[in-house]
Amino acid sequence: MTQLKRRDLLLWPLAAGLLPPAWAQDAPDPNDWLEGVQDGKALGWVHDRNAEAMALVSGEPDFARRRKETLAALSSSSNIQFVSRQGEHLYNFFRSASRPHGGWRRTTLQEYAKERPSWETLLNVDHLARDEARNIVFTGADVHAASQRALVFLSAGGEDKVELREFDLQQRAFLPQGFRTPTAKQSAAWYGPDELLVATEAGPGSVTTSGYAMELRRWKRGTDLLSAPVVLRGQPDDVQVYPISRRGEGLPPAALLHRRIRFFESEQHLMLGDAAPVRVDLPPDANAWLEGEWLMVSLRNAWTTGGRTYAAGGMLAIPLAQATAPQRDIHVLVEGRDRVKVRRVERVKDGFIVAFTDNLKPQLVFQRREGAGFRAQPLPAPEHGILYVQPDRPTQDNRFWLTTQGPISPQVLQLVDADAPGTPVLAKSQPHFFDASGLVVRQFEARSRDGTMVPYTVVGPATTSGPLPTLLYGYGGFGLTVDLEYQRLPGINWLQYGGVMVLSHIRGGGDFGQAWHQAGRHLQRQAAFDDFIAVAEDLVKRGVTTSRQLGIYGASNGGALVSAVMVQRPELFGAVVSRVPLTDMLGFTRLFAGPSWIDEYGDPARPADRAVLARWSPYQNAMKADAGKPYPPVLFIGNRNDDRVHPAHARKMVAQLRTLGHGNSWLYEEASGGHSGRTDPHIFALREALIYSFLRLQLAR
Template sequence: MSLSHKLLVTAALAAAPLLMAATGAPDDPYVWLEDIHGEKAIAQVEAWNAATMKALAAMPGYEADRARARAILDDESQIAEPGEVMGDAVTNLWRDAAHPRGLWRAASLASFLAGKPEWQTLIDVDALGKAEGKSWVWHGAECLAPEYRRCLVSLSPGGTDAEVVREWDRATGRFVPGGFTLPEAKSVVTWEDVDTLLVATDFGPGTMTASGYPRMVRRWRRGTPLAAASVIKEGLAEDITLSPFALMDGKTRRLFVQRGKTFYTSELWLAGPDGRLLPTPLPETADPRGILAGRLIAFLNKPLGTVPAGSLVAWPIADILAGAAGAPQAVFTPGAGQAIEDVGTTDSVLWIKLLDDVSGRLIALRPGADGAWSRTVAALPDKATIHLVSGADAKDMAFATVESFLVPPTLFAVAATGQAQALQSLPAKFDAARFDVAQHFAVSKDGTKVPYFLAIRKGVKGPVPALIHAYGGFRVAQTPTYLTTEPYRAGPLALDWVDDGNAYVLANIRGGGEYGPAWHEAALREKRQNAYDDLYAVAEDMVARGLSARGRIAVSGRSNGGLMAGVAITQRPDLFGGGIVGSPLLDMKRYSHLLAGASWMAEYGDPDLPADWAFIGAYSPYQALRKGVKYPPVFFYSSTEDDRVHPGHARKMAARLAEYGNAFYFHEYREGGHSVGADHAEDAVRAALLHAYLKTVLTGEGAGAKRP
């Protein structure tokens, strides 16, 4: 298989259908703001949006910031990262000013490796949307190996997680007349063969889980109606999802069905030669990561026998098919301070992206005839972030980008020998010699050392205003990227901020995957407060070092990170002077009843259970707001069409802050889904608004925080 990681669908899938009922919140005066497209709710959103634009877009420097951000985002010198390598062709999705939604294109692998790719446009997403009257956003394509002629193209209307799937022919460059087509839904689909699909989608009433994901996989044959597709596996309503996927084992295509029982537990079946599903020996807590040399590779989130959590293990496929799979072979176990962040395979190499005190390394493993695995460390720059992008199977080559706060991304082709060839480097967007970067460790409340990365202009003496970005959940590690792309989808905000003479911090709080499963579990459910204490420790460490001061620090986070930022401004208004709260969960009493919230109860707990609400309610930001308390002015950003995290979270929090006389800023995009922003134009506006906001609330450059 290629290195593009399509597994763990339970964690990556879209959200549930819109759930707008107000049940379960009789004492909430703002439950009407959960009516996503309701006339009254939208009118309030538009009023808040207009007030925020009026206050911030009028600030000196706003338009220059927006134009600069747009130019950086649209710069055609961006790296053309390889998507799937289809035999002797490399694919890429290219976005620039002329093509904001993107060109899906292909070049020969030879021309790409030579540094002179000869691109051929396959699908112009902007032109397609214009011709069809749709605001299409690219969600990807799966092309059937080894010919890679027929592809399943996924397009989202406006950037939602729901998508339309259509069959496309690479030879003709057209969608197949009368071909496979799935209507808009949260779907997972894969090829069984050129005339057969395995489909998980909304088949009608009773076919979706309580979380809003498919709970049924069917076999759909060409020329028959979707409704006639035969059921091959069915899950339970209380599951997260049931989904099919395929992995290549050399030239053999292996089909799997995965039942997500919770966000972190699943069952996995392998399709036998006759199509019957056979159980695999993977523990429910393990994650499948690929197939290599007839072995199914899995990541252990819990110990298995003598093999510790955080390791990779393997079972022979032949034994699974024979029903005789025994104990697995240990493949790789990280050392102290290390964690496996990503895994991929090419024909005969297992590629491991390793974190070592949050710095990246890339390792190539080869299985030997004696069962041992040989290891080679790729010759890539040290003390940097590595992104495992994709791979060329037949060449046993991985593509990886390397970057840091001050070093722009470089794309490398890495051979199994560890030799790395630089294919393309992004030109520097600023003079890195003007800035300093350091990694520090703060000590959290329970004594845990918490790393964080600091960027600051040389010669600047603190205390200065600071922006801390963090996430702290779902096993997702935070690693430094070039300052023109920090933080998430805010363009060059971090660069603008440190260029002003301020401090930017990326904090590696618990709940993420920076140090493996134990780092995540330390902030799970009733232990969630550990993540927030880690954040406060980082902020207080900066104060102790003289880098910043209480009340001059803003916290930033999106999605689960938005929850973290919301908790921070309600628990520690003495410490933080602002908060950037993006696509957030905030009403943790209601979260499991809104959109995909039910799928995250393994992370947070079930607020409907008194025992769980006892610890969830201790930090839930919406319920934590109190009259008479002065909270730092917050900037909320979200999307009306976010069908993963309900926009009502941010709306209701803003309304309650207003009721209690607190300042806030608010910007809800009308498209973009959970990613917030369907193209670079919207990202550039966000970058400029956030820079104006930070200057207003932390440096006093604006007229002061106004309540929209």
């Protein structure tokens, strides 16, 4: 969603009189001893819970098969190796069962077009992890093509904290005297071949209460980081500061410096060459970045400027030369409309490629620069699914990389010329990883408590003789979408065993633009829960499944979702899987990155917010529940290496349910992999087998 353990540090609001009296009068948390991530007593308890969970699921007949087939799919050589062009090379990172740490490599377009391209390995992360005797995870690289240097970011086991090392692409080695920073929650970007913009921890007073960098420095090669001038400084209660530099060959240095005050509120400062940063007049909740000679602006809410109002959800382009001027030419690339969601905007030589969805239907448009404005040219797009676009050589031509996929349609990657979209330059296809011949994709709507119609997508058999075991997935937060992507792993682990998969597009998410997010955010959070419950009830009403056969699954904010609805409507579900969840919503701001999410959830230090959070917080409601209250079987999955969502959220929830006598509550805590848990194919495959075997045991009885 940090690196600091702030349980004691964040007692300052109480001393400052900012917390309501009720906080101080709350009963002590009987499970707070589980908040010690590496505490010996806590780890002993976790070890016992892990053993119980594994003993349960390993008895499921197809557990070993699921694990084996998932690992094979993750490691298959037939997977598309997606690339990113920098200069004359295409870069790719891959992992496999035999190479769990993976390798960073590159090739040429001519070579990539072959069925079996030849790759130049730049960094063998397996060898690096072996040589340094630690669990190193490659989390990304920023290539400066002109100088053949790169910034490589490495994590310990998948944590959000990373270290930065400069890499020589020609020598294929780290530079002994190159740019390097110690591990921190940090970000950096090139600002010319011998300078970086770096936001990192740099001594006392340089980190926010959320654990992210508070200072952004301009760091020149050969100088000490701590002596580098600060070009942007935030405040302790901000979320973070970070840079986004301009991409493109042959362009002088330029960057947009962000002071992220709250999760959805920022100040943007434009930095050009050696000039001091200048504040850009933009709505505080707009997203902004640079594309060549353009300032891109994505609107969360309506914006009135220069005598005109631009609708919420719109996508705008402003000439960079006018970004800080009193009068600006503002071009509308996508008009904000109800249920329109802009997915991706990428610059090409003569304009922009825009991918968006209109009521979940994928759309692709080439906004071609003509005279003083742009002319929209629709490009071919599939009827269903999701699109992803990426630029190829934006300063040279109008080609772009296009990925298409749908729930039962594997990924297809094409290099497309917007001037001749019907004849791709190159195409690669992912194979079918499960038999989808008898499956169909259908879309329905459920009526939520307040009358709002909530869409959901059902993937399952075309014809059935009765209700089937069904898995309902949801997220419903932070404006993030539940994409209609290829259901490769659910297909392998659930659909091919006769189950039904359902994707819910509930409020709080961004499936239908900004208004859809706002309707389920903050004090309106219950709307997201009501939507999810309505979808579950509608599935039962339509005869797709029964309550006993209905399982629900969510991760992170989705873990909070399924935990909350389980507590609110336990009789509606046959099983629950909640992965890396938030559950303690009255204490989340003192656990890791929690303070950064106040803008999404509310602040338990404010009485009005606290009252709303208390009504739905899964942990607190479980604490006050009757000992005999029945809950469905539930599996919580945490991660000890997760420095974003504290593993205590899952630990404490299981402990409390067991205190209530709910023996059908289990915990499995991964030891590495970070918040996403995708860093090692072996760990990932075990987890997928664990989840779906648990669900099969509970729902197919």
